[in-house]
Amino acid sequence: MSIKVLGTGAYIPEKVVTNDDLAQLVDTSDEWIMQRVGVKERHVSVNETAADMAAKAAKNALEAANLSGADIDLIVAATISGETLSPTVAGMVQKAIGATCPAFDVNSACSGFLFALDTAVSYIERGTYKSVLVIGAERLSKLVDWTDRSTCVIFGDGAGAMVVTKGDGYLASRLYTSGGDEVIEIPSFGGSSPFYKTPLKHPYIFMDGQETFKFAVNKIAEDIKYVAEQAGITLDDIDYVVTHQANIRIMDFAAKRLKMPKEKFVINIHKYGNTSSASVAIAFDELARSGKLKRGDKIAMCAFGGGLSSAACLIEW
Numbered sequence: 541m542s543i544k545v546l547g548t549g550a551y552i553p554e555k556v557v558t559n560d561d562l563a564q565l566v567d568t569s570d571e572w573i574m575q576r577v578g579v580k581e582r583h584v585s586v587n588e589t590a591a592d593m594a595a596k597a598a599k600n601a602l603e604a605a606n607l608s609g610a611d612i613d614l615i616v617a618a619t620i621s622g623e624t625l626s627p628t629v630a631g632m633v634q635k636a637i638g639a640t641c642p643a644f645d646v647n648s649a650c651s652g653f654l655f656a657l658d659t660a661v662s663y664i665e666r667g668t669y670k671s672v673l674v675i676g677a678e679r680l681s682k683l684v685d686w687t688d689r690s691t692c693v694i695f696g697d698g699a700g701a702m703v704v705t706k707g708d709g710y711l712a713s714r715l716y717t718s719g720g721d722e723v724i725e726i727p728s729f730g731g732s733s734p735f736y737k738t739p740l741k742h743p744y745i746f747m748d749g750q751e752t753f754k755f756a757v758n759k760i761a762e763d764i765k766y767v768a769e770q771a772g773i774t775l776d777d778i779d780y781v782v783t784h785q786a787n788i789r790i791m792d793f794a795a796k797r798l799k800m801p802k803e804k805f806v807i808n809i810h811k812y813g814n815t816s817s818a819s820v821a822i823a824f825d826e827l828a829r830s831g832k833l834k835r836g837d838k839i840a841m842c843a844f845g846g847g848l849s850s851a852a853c854l855i856e857w
Contacts, residue, residue: 542707546705548701577789579810590678620683628643650816650843658715672705673702678699680696683727696813702824718849765798783823785822791807
């Protein structure tokens, strides 16, 4: 017993911030950003929270699945940028779509959506729930230092969602964590306790770009090989790769490391930037709505990020 995908959805906020716009804020240029990261523009929220965007992506996924909120038995949302720890993003989505089911958040940074999906699979395989809504949603614009050209050019806001149910399309998966804050650190509210004496090391997203790059390329190659082997297929049998959209050069190097054609990789980083846990979900929704997928196609999804963490899975359409 495994799962099948009933429907997908995404939501991107309207406001577009181009590389030329950022050049007015920091010492950068369109050429510099495109060469080093591959982002042409990103979308940022003006008045929507991560939960607001998550709810809109969820409604799009429900429409694609021909279901209503009342049909959903569980909601699992991945995020690092919810406005509140409680209520959760998942809980706010539950209210917005008219569901009455349990709902909770998970956090594994940019790998979060695939951690959430694997969690949904476990509940479905146990027979606890039938239809599960899985979401990745981020308002990273609130966590970015907009004076730091090394990070502010990378990130964007958005949300993606997927409705899954019992089926036979989840072929293999792998989750990984190597705890530590040396490479990536994403702060939370520091609080105002008069007794706590240790200040925040980084008030905004901190990332060691070189170490992140090496970790990402290694884990994409390692994890995709692993899930293919677990599923008993070769890399040639994989039709599409939907990977976290963090840096175009990471995807280039990973494709070469795997000896897979770049054409198999779904790429939208130029339009949206790095949307953390929403990234894979948004890219998968674009693939699902492109008309390219055929029954039996095998799609590898993989992600990497803070934690350090990585995740991968292989599904059959």
